[in-house]
Amino acid sequence: MEITEIQSGTVTAVALKGRIDGATAGPLRDRLSKLIASGLSRLVVDFREVAYISSAGFRTLLIIAKQSEDAAGNLALCGISSEVRRLFEIAAFTDLFVILPSREEAIAALAKSGGS
Amino acid sequence: MPNEEVRIVNQLAEIGKVVDLLDAFGRRHGLSERVRHDTSIAVDEIVSNIIHHSYRDDASHSINVRLSLVPDELHVEIVDDGAPFDPAAHDAPRPSGSVTDRSPGGLGLHLVKSLMDNVCYFRLGDRNHVTLIKKTTGPASVVGGTSALRLSVTTEDGVTIVGISGKFDSSVAREIRERLTQLIGAGTKRILLNLYGLEYISSAGFWALLAISRELEARRGCLVLYGIGDEVKRLFDLSGFAGMFTICPSRELGLGVLREAAN
Numbered sequence: 001m002e003i004t005e006i007q008s009g010t011v012t013a014v015a016l017k018g019r020i021d022g023a024t025a026g027p028l029r030d031r032l033s034k035l036i037a038s039g040l041s042r043l044v045v046d047f048r049e050v051a052y053i054s055s056a057g058f059r060t061l062l063i064i065a066k067q068s069e070d071a072a073g074n075l076a077l078c079g080i081s082s083e084v085r086r087l088f089e090i091a092a093f094t095d096l097f098v099i100l101p102s103r104e105e106a107i108a109a110l111a112k113s114g115g116s
Numbered sequence: 117m118p119n120e121e122v123r124i125v126n127q128l129a130e131i132g133k134v135v136d137l138l139d140a141f142g143r144r145h146g147l148s149e150r151v152r153h154d155t156s157i158a159v160d161e162i163v164s165n166i167i168h169h170s171y172r173d174d175a176s177h178s179i180n181v182r183l184s185l186v187p188d189e190l191h192v193e194i195v196d197d198g199a200p201f202d203p204a205a206h207d208a209p210r211p212s213g214s215v216t217d218r219s220p221g222g223l224g225l226h227l228v229k230s231l232m233d234n235v236c237y238f239r240l241g242d243r244n245h246v247t248l249i250k251k252t253t254g255p256a257s258v259v260g261g262t263s264a265l266r267l268s269v270t271t272e273d274g275v276t277i278v279g280i281s282g283k284f285d286s287s288v289a290r291e292i293r294e295r296l297t298q299l300i301g302a303g304t305k306r307i308l309l310n311l312y313g314l315e316y317i318s319s320a321g322f323w324a325l326l327a328i329s330r331e332l333e334a335r336r337g338c339l340v341l342y343g344i345g346d347e348v349k350r351l352f353d354l355s356g357f358a359g360m361f362t363i364c365p366s367r368e369l370g371l372g373v374l375r376e377a378a379n
Contacts, residue, residue: 019135019156021131021135021156021157021160021164022128022131022160022161022163022164022167023128023129023130023131023132023160024132026128051153052153052156052157053157054157054160054161054164054224054227055161055164055223055224055226055227056160056164056224058223059223083149083150083153087157087227090226090227090230090231091223091226091227
């Protein structure tokens with residue numbers, strides 16, 4: 001899995017590429033965790049090039065969402081394909097996150113949001 | 117029958133090897149992206165589960181994964197030497213609740229059951245055998261598992277108890293027969309078939325059971341059935357197969373008959 005960070009004003013976009021599974025979910029969690037801990041509280045996670053996500057990936061999203069909440073940050077997901085959305089629906093995770101169609105829209109939404 | 121096999125050690129990073137192989141195998145045989153991805157997720161869940169929960173020591177263990185393509189189905193058999201664990205027997209309720217009160221447990225098995233058309237489990241000797249089955253043709257199942265057939269195998273007092281639930285028809289008869297034949301090949305002589313969860317059995321199902329019964333008899337073994345509900349009993353009577361099997365009203369009586377057969 002490739003993880004790329006792109007800073008856009010006060011918002012940090014994290015573009016993911018590949019599969020989020022038992023092998024890659026841990027490193028992804030560490031990476032996102034560090035970003036939040038370093039004070040970057042407006043995070044957009046871009047799923048455009050994610051092939052699929054397993055329960056380990058969903059668990060990572062939960063942990064990151066809680067951490068972001070604790071840090072009074074804002075988290076949004078974007079670029080979720082119909083195949084990946086189907087997995088979110090099976091896992092009943094669709095309602096748990098702010099999901100926006102494109103990275104641009106997600107960045108714009110978080111740039112306007114409150115918080116630090 | 118195209119097939120491929122890989123052996124990994126119990127480290128999460130090894131999962132990549134299995135899903136890479138699965139992806140290449142799937143592409144080579146023209147399997148759709150959805151079939152490849154759904155199966156990769158299910159394999160990830162089962163292998164991750166084994167690595168996280170199956171071992172009682174810190175030693176290195178190997179996990180064997182075998183892919184095979186049969187007409188219309190992709191089968192993935194995962195074999196490990198960890199503690200007994202039957203994913204097919206665990207209920208996986210649909211997750212609910214908000215982010216903060218959500219517990220992540222059970223989600224993996226929920227995904228496996230939703231994405232696969234069938235999940236079979238066997239404990240053979242000191243190994244778990246989990247077989248994931250995904251249909252490769254026809255409409256993709258969005259949420260499978262509700263009427264999918266499930267097999268579970270346990271042993272008690274030297275008797276192998278096999279539970280069959282769901283619909284036992286031509287689409288699964290071969291799989292069940294192969295699985296039971298495998299057990300018999302491994303030395304099982306006394307099989308008690310628990311049919312409580314059976315919704316339906318077609319003639320292909322009856323023939324598979326008859327073949328198993330004959331295989332056991334040829335090895336001086338014995339097959340006993342129990343847990344036959346009214347609806348399934350009607351099918352046994354209508355088909356004329358009722359008289360061809362030893363049917364017991366309860367598990368205890370079935371075990372009794374098999375114990376006696378051994379003496």
